Amino acid sequence: MTKIYLCETNEIEEYQTKGFTIEIGDDSLDFFLLKLDGQIRAFLNFCPHLGIPLNWQPDEFMSLEGTHIQCSTHGALFQLEDGYCFSGPCRGESLTPLNLEIEEDNKVYLVSTEDADKQSDTA
Numbered sequence: 001m002t003k004i005y006l007c008e009t010n011e012i013e014e015y016q017t018k019g020f021t022i023e024i025g026d027d028s029l030d031f032f033l034l035k036l037d038g039q040i041r042a043f044l045n046f047c048p049h050l051g052i053p054l055n056w057q058p059d060e061f062m063s064l065e066g067t068h069i070q071c072s073t074h075g076a077l078f079q080l081e082d083g084y085c086f087s088g089p090c091r092g093e094s095l096t097p098l099n100l101e102i103e104e105d106n107k108v109y110l111v112s113t114e115d116a117d118k119q120s121d122t123a
């Protein structure tokens with residue numbers, strides 16, 4: 001298990017996202033954080049439709065309305081709470097969540113598991 005410091009919780013505004021690419025061993029892990037109701041979530045930056053990154057611009061993963069995660073290629077929409085795709089070519093599939101640990105001093109850490117490492121191999 002690997003624990004990697006990412007940022008502090010106050011570096012992300014409500015309904016905003018922040019992208020990261022980090023090296024774990026020989027692999028590169030591309031993912032983003034989302035703040036929703038004060039809680040930080042993490043998902044792989046990997047659209048289930050074609051297996052490509054969701055965003056064209058750094059840190060831009062939200063729909064124009066700011067209500068959902070949106071893939072910039074074909075417009076698939078994903079729920080903020082769980083990454084479930086309810087509209088678009090990958091409807092019924094989901095983004096891959098990653099494990100985070102938030103410490104008392106509001107520091108956000110990625111807790112890497114084997115599953116996340118395997119998923120990044122296919123990205």
Ligand code: FES
Nearest residue numbers: 047049071074076
């Ligand atoms: S690549 Fe994401 S919706 Fe097609």
